[in-house]
Amino acid sequence: MVTQDYKQKEDIWFDDGREERLLEYVKEHLDLAASNKSEEVIRLIDEFGVNHHYMMNVGARKGRIVTEVITQRKPKTMIELGSYIGYSTVLFAAAMRDAGGQEYISFEREPKFARVAAAMVELAGLANHVRFVIGPSSNGLVEEHKAGRLSQADVVFLDHYKPAYVKDLKIMESLGVIRVNTVLVADNVIEPGNPTYLEYVRSTPEKKQQRLKGEAATSDDSIAFPSRAVNQYTKEYATDKTELPGLPGIVYKSRIEHSHEPTGVPDGIEITVCLSLPSPN
Template sequence: MTTTESKGDYRQKEEIWFDDGREERLLEHVKTKLDPKSKNRPESVIRLIDDFGVNHNYMMNVGARKGEIVTELIAAHKPQTMIELGSYVGYSTILFAAAVRENGGHEYISFEREHKFAGVAAALVDLAGLSDIVRFVVGSSSSSLVSEHKAGRLRRADMVFLDHYKPAYVKDLKILESLGVIGVGSVLAADNVIEPGNPTYLEYVRSNTQEKHDLAAKSSGSFPSKTINQYKEYASDDTELPGVPEIVYESRLVHSHEPTGVPDGVEITICKAISS
């Protein structure tokens, strides 16, 4: 799938850039303008979301540039099951679930903490004609991962997209490791590792087994107060698991841009082995 969004197209981020009614306005925008005869519903919905970001309000979407990095990964690795942590209004959900389906996959599980955002995302996914492949899990990601696994609804993930609360990246990756959801061949794609940045996550996936053992003995790292506080009311969850330091990752950074043109990047990580 291709989209029309290009570098610098989206409006710049305002002082308040989410949860101020723009999500509901976006849904109405898409409902009003979507051509019911469109032959490619996912692409049509993505184009309308981009149009809203360009002409109305900034939207904290992955965008076309970074999105293409992930869709190329999907085409290369052909995941049967992909999960995402953080759907927001469903831009990444639609873009990546369509790619999963096009490449023979059958399941896309989206974890979104905020009920309102999940409702907008589910409505847009339905408009995109992807409800047959997408399943939403609403609630805190950390505890939801554990409960979904316990219920037998979350087993192996061939690909994971991380784009939620930045301090939760490592915590939730460790949960996925501990539950056996991550295995040899699993691919991780982590957004926003430059803007706003996630040095704790980068250190973890780039460390060897001994270094990860050493990291576990230290504090979990720190984030700027702005990063922590902007989602504070959504972020409280004490669920933790130790992870599997013996997992051997191969990781690389792919530089790109936010939809506004701000430099950013996606960290691509592959589970290569599990050492004994």
């Protein structure tokens, strides 16, 4: 395992050709005789992050927190929001497979990132376990459910557009994807931070109902975020207007695990368990 920190984030830190260069690097250096292909792919991505370019991956330290959740919860089905180049996809789909799981569904808005992620998954020998849904996640979740390809998830990893965490959680609640004992694992709740999400998963049903009465009809949470986190994916946010109201009666139990970005910058993962669903009227 690579123990050094990644290079620090530059002013432009993605979509400048580094994703394609990373894939070339992994293909060139991959040890075809390695017995554990997923570990080998992760090792090479980390090596590239340390020696060449910053990559916005969850990284080894936070990754270990999530793989522990997977090992304990043993998901049959897992959802990921935000594949990027497939670091978390490879790391967590391998953990899910090793824990007896079947399907890892990864949502990625940007087709060229999804292509790199799919190539990483193939190199890691995980293609039979991973399905990519390309396009904005809110719309993708609804369409997958409509088509009968998504009914529920045992673990959900949220790591895409920070202001969309609550919006997509409400969609998953409304569609019945969140069940009792579903575990939500949310990245970047300290760096850059996600106060709206933390407030939502840490609130009682009564508090969520109260907030609902007081808030405007739209759930545009982008006002609570630093402009860099909002403007990063403006194109997507402007076009995906899919919204569902959620189930404020869901009871969650939530806690933070403090950790670090792959660069060494402090961050945290919020781990949230669904304790109960509202009784149907």
